[in-house]
Amino acid sequence: MDNKNLIRAAFEARGRAYTPYSHFQVGAALLSADGQLFQGCNIENASYGVSNCAERTALFKAVSEGVREFSKIAIVGGPEGAEHFSICEPCGICRQALAEFCDIDRFTVLLAKSEEDYEEYLLCELLPHAFLPAHLGK
Ligand code: THU
Numbered sequence: 001m002d003n004k005n006l007i008r009a010a011f012e013a014r015g016r017a018y019t020p021y022s023h024f025q026v027g028a029a030l031l032s033a034d035g036q037l038f039q040g041c042n043i044e045n046a047s048y049g050v051s052n053c054a055e056r057t058a059l060f061k062a063v064s065e066g067v068r069e070f071s072k073i074a075i076v077g078g079p080e081g082a083e084h085f086s087i088c089e090p091c092g093i094c095r096q097a098l099a100e101f102c103d104i105d106r107f108t109v110l111l112a113k114s115e116e117d118y119e120e121y122l123l124c125e126l127l128p129h130a131f132l133p134a135h136l137g138k
Pocket of ligand 1: 019022024025026041042043044051052053054055089090091094
């Protein structure tokens with residue numbers, strides 16, 4: 001799947017965000033190594049700490065379906081009702097969660113303002129000096 005379609009899928013997922021507390025809606029579209037798409041949105045909770053980020057929603061959906069290798073993720077986020085977007089950086093917990101299931105030197109992160117306007121990073125750039133399964137001999 002090309003970047004434009006992956007970003008479009010992230011915007012679509014953002015439309016399903018449940019954000020009655022922050023009113024900040026995030027969508028993620030995660031592409032597996034074998035080309036499957038997993039979408040996720042942020043899901044908040046009256047007990048704030050229970051809330052889940054869009055990226056981890058997508059990741060946990062995939063892993064729970066038996067998919068554990070990924071190549072790329074697109075992330076979009078902004079306040080409810082936004083028409084123009086700034087890039088939405090993935091939080092530290094989501095960077096670490098993704099690192100568990102990818103090669104951080106190859107896994108690509110697209111931070112998008114629109115389908116045409118986005119920044120592209122490798123996860124190793126966003127999570128330098130990562131603590132990885134290899135530290136535990138895995
Ligand atoms: N959020 C995400 O979904 N992904 C991120 O990486 C950053 C933050 C969500 C969590 C919360 O529902 C809202 O954005 C405001 O922090």
